[in-house]
Amino acid sequence: MDFPNIKPPPYGGIEEEYEDNSLITEYEDGSQQSRKKMPRSRRIFTLTWKILSDADYQTLKNFIVNTAVHACNVFNWTNPLTNEVIEVRCTKFNKWKAIYHGWWTGDIELTEV
16 A cells, blocks of 8 residues: 655655664662663654645545554555655644645654554
């Protein structure tokens, strides 16, 4: 399953961060011990559209809500900055706002699997 073919976020509309995969245990004497919680750190992408047409918004909403079922299904997303195809799930479909008649603003979060 692939992410829908809609207008990509504009320049500056893609943020990338890495999940903290460490586990730190603190002891009564104040010392700490740490280890990896998972074998790798997953990337988290936040995609922000300052302006997205109603047609693209409806396509995106239908895909996330009905096809991907939010975080239930994994899909392929192509990073428009690098052309890398990444397996992700939608971990947040945040609040969207109609800013003009037929135009929307909002963001989603995709987490690498």
